[in-house]
Amino acid sequence: MELKDAIEGRRSIRGYKPDPVSRDLLEEIIALANRAPSSMNTQPWHFHVITGDVLDQVRKGNSEKMLAGEPPRREIEAHRAYEGIHRERQVEIAKQLFAAMGIEREDKARRQDWVMRGFRQFDAPVSVVVTYDRPLLEHGPVAIFDAGAATYGLVLAAWDRGLGAVINGQGIMQSPVVREAAKIPEDEIILTCVALGWPDEEFEANAVRSTRRDVGETASFLGFDD
Numbered sequence: 739m740e741l742k743d744a745i746e747g748r749r750s751i752r753g754y755k756p757d758p759v760s761r762d763l764l765e766e767i768i769a770l771a772n773r774a775p776s777s778m779n780t781q782p783w784h785f786h787v788i789t790g791d792v793l794d795q796v797r798k799g800n801s802e803k804m805l806a807g808e809p810p811r812r813e814i815e816a817h818r819a820y821e822g823i824h825r826e827r828q829v830e831i832a833k834q835l836f837a838a839m840g841i842e843r844e845d846k847a848r849r850q851d852w853v854m855r856g857f858r859q860f861d862a863p864v865s866v867v868v869t870y871d872r873p874l875l876e877h878g879p880v881a882i883f884d885a886g887a888a889t890y891g892l893v894l895a896a897w898d899r900g901l902g903a904v905i906n907g908q909g910i911m912q913s914p915v916v917r918e919a920a921k922i923p924e925d926e927i928i929l930t931c932v933a934l935g936w937p938d939e940e941f942e943a944n945a946v947r948s949t950r951r952d953v954g955e956t957a958s959f960l961g962f963d964d
């Protein structure tokens with residue numbers, strides 16, 4: 739696949755076939771993700787790839803605690819609710835997803851069900867828990883930037899091979915559960931996870947194409963002739 743086609747075509751996948759993903763293929767994708775640039779080539783990221791019983795344990799613990807109303811326990815600073823234009827964009831994608839799934843605004847049960855799907859990592863056969871080296875915490879957000887670059891590489895490499903993925907902050911909301919089940923070493927900080935698997939083409943939300951600002955809005959150019 740052309741890089742342009744992978745970038746253009748990729749979208750978050752939130753419905754998966756139950757078919758397993760081979761370890762060889764996952765290793766191939768991670769090898770590509772590892773080619774991401776990083777500050778002074780520090781390569782601070784780790785990918786903990788979980789499936790089967792381990793992933794089921796994470797899904798169960800995360801979902802049960804969220805359903806019981808326990809406050810989220812993430813290891814990166816919790817963000818407050820988005821406001822202004824960022825909130826508008828958040829609402830826009832939520833509306834697109836709910837429209838695709840036929841979930842009405844008043845349908846609290848199905849909306850709740852959708853949120854729970856996120857806590858279950860959309861029932862994907864694989865989850866990649868992304869962490870970074872704790873000693874870099876005191877160096878500010880650069881290591882998080884680096885891990886983000888590697889994570890995007892992972893998602894694109896997966897897409898290139900016909901796999902779908904969604905970066906999924908909901909999946910690590912109860913990070914102590916993830917830490918225990920996935921045996922995350924103490925010297926790493928959990929950032930997020932990526933749900934991954936073969937896309938279910940019948941799942942309506944998988945067709946949703948989120949909007950983007952155009953170049954005129956995201957970039958400014960100075961010192962050019964025209």
Ligand SMILES: Cc1cc2nc3c(=O)[nH]c(=O)nc-3n(C[C@H](O)[C@H](O)[C@H](O)COP(=O)(O)O)c2cc1C
Nearest residue numbers: 748749750831856904905906907908909930946948
């Ligand atoms: C850091 C991060 C966390 C995310 N967490 C979630 C999540 O918890 N649940 C979810 O459904 N999507 C999540 N997403 C996916 C975004 O909603 C999605 O990337 C965005 O709406 C743009 O859509 P696209 O990926 O289809 O282009 C997350 C994405 C990122 C980068």
